[in-house]
Amino acid sequence: MKHQLRRFLPVALLAVACLYTYKLEVPETHTCAADGIADLNATTQNGAISVTASNNAVITVDVLKHAYGRDLADAEQAIANVVYSDTVVGAELRVKAEMPGGNRPYGASFTITAPESVGLSLATTNGDVTVANMVGGVSATTTNGKVELIGTAGTASVSTTNGKLDVKVHSGPLYGGTTNGAVGCDVAALGPAEDVGLATTNGEVTLWLPDDVSALIDITNTNGTITIYDFTVFYESQTEHHLRGRIGSGASSINITTTNGDVTVRRR
Secondary structure, three states, rough: OOHHHHHHHHHHHHHHOOOOOEEEEEEEEEEEEEOOOOOEEEEEEOOOEEEEEEEOOEEEEEEEEEEEEOOOOHHHHHOOEEEEEEEEEOOOEEEEEEOOOOOOOEEEEEEEEEEEOHHHEEOOOOOEEEEEEEOEEEEEEEEOOOEEEEEEEEEEEEEOOOOOOOEEEEEOOOEEEEEOOEEEEEEOOOOOOEEEEEOOEEOOOOEEEOOOOOOOEEOOOOOEEEEEEOOEEEEEEEEEEEEEEEOOOOOOOEEEEEOOOEEEEEEO
8 A cells, every 4th residue: 555655646746736837927126225234135945046246326136936827817826925025134135035835836036236245145945046246255055056156255155955066266265065066166365264165975176276375275085086286285195085285384274075076176
C-alpha cells in the first residue's frame, strides 16, 4: 500500500500543477524619498532581485508580480494574493513581497535603483540576485539562482545554493558561498585586515587579486588542482590538496575551500 501511495503522489502533484497553465504578470512601481535612508532590506520569493546605483533623490522599486491560473480570470483573482509592502524603520527602507504557499505558483521580482551609498540586505528564492555599482556593502542570499556583483565596494557577504557566484570588480572584504556552482571573483582592492572567504562544494573557484595584495592564503580542495599564478608565495605547507602561504606581509586573510573543483588564484 505504501509503495502504491508513493507512486500515486507524484502523479497527483503533477495533475494539480497542470491545472494552472495560464501565467499572468502585473508590473507596479513604488518610490520612496532617499533622504535619510541608509539601508535597504528587500525580501521576495520566486523572483529575481536587481539593484543598481542611481543619482536620483528617490529609491525606485519596480515590482513584477506573477501568478498562474486555470485561465485569465482565475489568474487575475490569484494575483491579488501577491502583496507588496514597504515601510521605513529608522534609517532602513524595508520592501517585501508576500504570497501564499500551496500548489499554485506565485512570485515577484524586484528591479531597484538607489543611491550608491545605501547598504543592502537582499533575500529571495528561485531567482538571481544582481547588484551593480553600489558601495555601501551588501548581504545577499538566494536559492536556485546565481549571485552577481558588478563594480561594488564595502563588505560583501553573498550565498546561494545551486547557483554560481560571479563577482566582477569588488573592493573590500568578500565572503561568498554556494553549493553546486562555480565561484569567480575579481577583487580590485583589499586593504589590511580586509579578508576574503570563498567556499563551494561542486564547482571551481577562480580568484583575481590586485597587484599590491598582502595576505595569508589558505586553500583546500578534495578533487582538483590548486594553482597560484603571478605572485611570490612563501609557503608554510603545500600538498596536492592543501596549501598555506603568505603573499607580502600577510596583512589580510584569504580562505578558499571546495570539494570537487580546481582552485586558481591570479593577478588581475
